[in-house]
Amino acid sequence: MKKRNAAVIGLGYVGKTIAYSITKENLFDEIYLIDINDKLVEGEVKDLNDGSFLSYKTNIKKGKYSDLIDNNVEFIFIAAGLAQGGFKSRLEQTDAALKIFDSILKEIQKVNYNGFIIVASNPVDILTYYTTKYLSYIDNKKIIGTGTLLDTNRYKNILGEKLNVDPRDIDGFVLGEHGAGAVPLFDSTKIKGFLLNDYLKENSINIDRNEIEDEVKKRGFYILQEKGSTYYGVSECASFIVKNIIDDKNINLSLSVLAPSKDFAYSYLVNLNKEGAVIIENQNLSEEETKKLEYSKDNLVNLIKDKNYKKLIVILS
Numbered sequence: 001m002k003k004r005n006a007a008v009i010g011l012g013y014v015g016k017t018i019a020y021s022i023t024k025e026n027l028f029d030e031i032y033l034i035d036i037n038d039k040l041v042e043g044e045v046k047d048l049n050d051g052s053f054l055s056y057k058t059n060i061k062k063g064k065y066s067d068l069i070d071n072n073v074e075f076i077f078i079a080a081g082l083a084q085g086g087f088k089s090r091l092e093q094t095d096a097a098l099k100i101f102d103s104i105l106k107e108i109q110k111v112n113y114n115g116f117i118i119v120a121s122n123p124v125d126i127l128t129y130y131t132t133k134y135l136s137y138i139d140n141k142k143i144i145g146t147g148t149l150l151d152t153n154r155y156k157n158i159l160g161e162k163l164n165v166d167p168r169d170i171d172g173f174v175l176g177e178h179g180a181g182a183v184p185l186f187d188s189t190k191i192k193g194f195l196l197n198d199y200l201k202e203n204s205i206n207i208d209r210n211e212i213e214d215e216v217k218k219r220g221f222y223i224l225q226e227k228g229s230t231y232y233g234v235s236e237c238a239s240f241i242v243k244n245i246i247d248d249k250n251i252n253l254s255l256s257v258l259a260p261s262k263d264f265a266y267s268y269l270v271n272l273n274k275e276g277a278v279i280i281e282n283q284n285l286s287e288e289e290t291k292k293l294e295y296s297k298d299n300l301v302n303l304i305k306d307k308n309y310k311k312l313i314v315i316l317s
Contacts, residue, residue: 032063
């Protein structure tokens with residue numbers, strides 16, 4: 001029987017937590033860990049394998065880029081980047097992040113890897129876009145950023161707290177740019193099967209949409225201030241994405257993908273299946289949501305065109 005293998009590139013907090021999450025899920029036979037810090041890789045390999053006999057079957061190995069082809073890796077998780085604490089926003093990380101990604105994508109291209117790539121580094125939308133353009137020979141459906149799947153989870157948690165409702169009973173999405181450009185879709189959100197507006201009216205509840213939207217956008221920064229970094233949420237999102245591809249669930253999620261116009265990437269509502277992420281044509285947006293998403297898009301497009309990112313533009317031209 002053919003083995004199912006994966007690789008995690010970048011073993012900071014997010015990368016090592018992704019490695020642990022997908023190991024515990026028993027999604028793969030072998031996971032190859034790649035980082036510029038050899039000692040870190042060796043330590044993580046030992047640490048993860050020390051628990052392998054108790055709860056999972058996966059073998060963790062020190063990897064190199066040739067393993068992507070030599071050992072039939074189907075999924076790459078890219079979590080490389082710099083600690084967010086030194087930046088005022090995710091977008092300010094772009095220059096440094098692009099340099100790191102350039103070195104990684106160059107190696108992936110060298111071995112002509114053609115499988116799935118899950119981008120879990122920030123700024124995730126810019127880096128998802130950059131990856132699709134750099135590795136243009138890979139089907140766009142197979143290059144997926146964690147995007148606003150994390151913002152969607154945050155939205156459900158925050159709304160659930162306001163309404164005293166289990167977040168699992170909330171069906172709703174956040175689209176657009178992860179973080180500051182996130183747009184919660186209030187009008188199509190459902191609580192226990194009822195549209196949000198109907199649920200609020202039926203239960204005589206008032207909420208401040210602007211306050212909730214602001215909390216969703218800033219939640220990552222609150223976590224950063226409180227504990228110095230965020231990694232559990234995005235790692236679970238990355239694991240969840242791949243699990244649903246493998247299981248061919250045909251599930252609808254908000255994920256960062258290349259836009260139909262091909263000049264940016266951010267989170268659309270997509271159908272996720274064994275082929276990858278396919279944008280759903282009818283996004284079911286209100287006029288206000290459409291305007292906010294246009295603003296989110298414009299910010300990303302302008303950043304891509306900015307003079308500070310000439311290197312990116314050269315690759316895209």
